[in-house]
Amino acid sequence: MKTLEQVLVAKAAFAEPANVVKDIPFEFVTVRPHGLPHSLYEELWHINYWLRFSLAMIRGEGPSIPGHSSEAFPPDNATLDEASWRELLGRVHKGLDALAGLARDEKALARTFRPDRTVEGELTVVAAHNAYHFGRMVTLRQLLGVWPSELGDTW
Numbered sequence: 001m002k003t004l005e006q007v008l009v010a011k012a013a014f015a016e017p018a019n020v021v022k023d024i025p026f027e028f029v030t031v032r033p034h035g036l037p038h039s040l041y042e043e044l045w046h047i048n049y050w051l052r053f054s055l056a057m058i059r060g061e062g063p064s065i066p067g068h069s070s071e072a073f074p075p076d077n078a079t080l081d082e083a084s085w086r087e088l089l090g091r092v093h094k095g096l097d098a099l100a101g102l103a104r105d106e107k108a109l110a111r112t113f114r115p116d117r118t119v120e121g122e123l124t125v126v127a128a129h130n131a132y133h134f135g136r137m138v139t140l141r142q143l144l145g146v147w148p149s150e151l152g153d154t155w
Contacts, residue, residue, distance in 0.1 A: 007127040033143040051095040
């Protein structure tokens with residue numbers, strides 16, 4: 001597995017993204033502990049937003065950058081139901097798989113889709129962004145008491 005693919009979907013220097021979202025009891029996904037600005041749901045929704053945005057850019061679809069950062073988070077945290085949460089998990093897994101596929105494709109990595117960006121460059125940006133937000137999710141899970149040690153590093 002190449003390093004870029006590993007950072008996107010496997011255990012690299014931090015917990016594996018699939019483990020970060022594994023087995024979260026639904027009653028905790030919309031909780032914002034200790035006055036923090038986002039819940040687990042909001043963090044994952046945000047990851048999915050930018051993941052989809054990057055894939056659309058790579059495909060040449062020309063998505064528009066939001067006018068404010070708040071537009072890249074869900075408008076309502078309180079009305080989430082469990083089916084919608086499961087659907088979001090599925091979309092994130094599918095998007096990560098698509099990115100991993102691109103990371104394995106030498107020809108795709110070298111392709112320029114904007115004058116200033118290659119697919120490899122965009123995947124690197126996505127990997128860094130995801131690492132930040134998945135890390136926030138680990139911290140949220142720790143604060144909520146729903147981070148089993150077997151999902152991440154124990155040392």
